[in-house]
Amino acid sequence: GENGEDNLDSSKVAIIGPGRLGTALAYKLGRDDKKVTIYYHDAELCRVINKEHLNPKHLTDDLGRLSGGKENVPKLPSNVSATNDLERIVEENDFIFLAVTVNRLPELLNYLKQAISKRKGNTCFISPIKGLASDQKTKELITPSQIINNNLFDLSRKYKIVCIGGPFFDVDIALGKPVCVTVAGSKKMSKVVRSEIIRCDRSELTSW
Structure with missing residues (x-):
């Protein structure tokens, strides 16, 4: 398409926010042989995370309880790595999961804005963010997608948003359970995210 939707590289994915869901997605996408950067x-x-291939803060304890002890917790695949360089993540990845809470989102978008504006190609944000927030000006309740659009309004040609939702549990995603x-999202990008990023055609994820 004219906006460069056709040539986004789905072999690598970034995840911003290594909480429970972000970490679970790293397991899942790593198993699918994506190059994943958290x-x-x-x-x-x-x-x-890079040394132990486990996230000490999130999910590991719960996975330990489910798999009969910490020593049995599956390691994050070797194609998953973590970095604190936000600019590099934006520069190198066409697909970015925003795995943060709704109240952290405006602050994050503030940081992302510059990197997105400098990028040559398009970015697809994948948002699993739940909940509503009140608009800073009107105080109306708005969705995470509206927050993204409000914060990046002058960059609207440079990104697309695809939302993903449950009902699912992060531990199930991490362990590869169905x-x-x-x-x-837009028909075209939703299809790409469904078939190429979260790969719903496999036994783990069924999409509606």
């Missing part, structure tokens, strides 16, 4: 602002946590995913 962004976290804390360099020390990134170092530990879950249901809803995908919403």
Whole structure:
């Protein structure tokens, strides 16, 4: 398409926010042989994730309980790495999961704005963000997608948003159990995200 939608590279994916869901997605996308880069602002946590291939802050304890002890927790695949360099993540990835809470989103978009404006190609944001927030000006309740559009309004030609939703549990995604995913966005980008990024044609994720 004219906006460069056709040539986005789906072999690599960035995940901003290594909380429970971000970490679970890293397991899933890593198993699918994607080159996955997790962004976290804390360099020390990134170092530990890269060394241990586990996230010490999120999900590991729960996975340990489910798999009969910490020593049985599956490691993050070797094609998953963590970095605290946000600009590099934006520069190198066409697909970016925004795995942050709705109240952290405006602050994150502030940081992302410059990097997105400098990028040559298009970016597809994949948002699993739940909940509503009140608009800073009107105080009306707005969705995460509206927050993204409000914050990046002058860059609207440079990105697309695809929303994904449950009902699913992050531990199930991490362990590769079947879950249901809803995908919403422009028809074309939703199809790309469904078939190439979260790969719903496999046994793990069924899409509606």
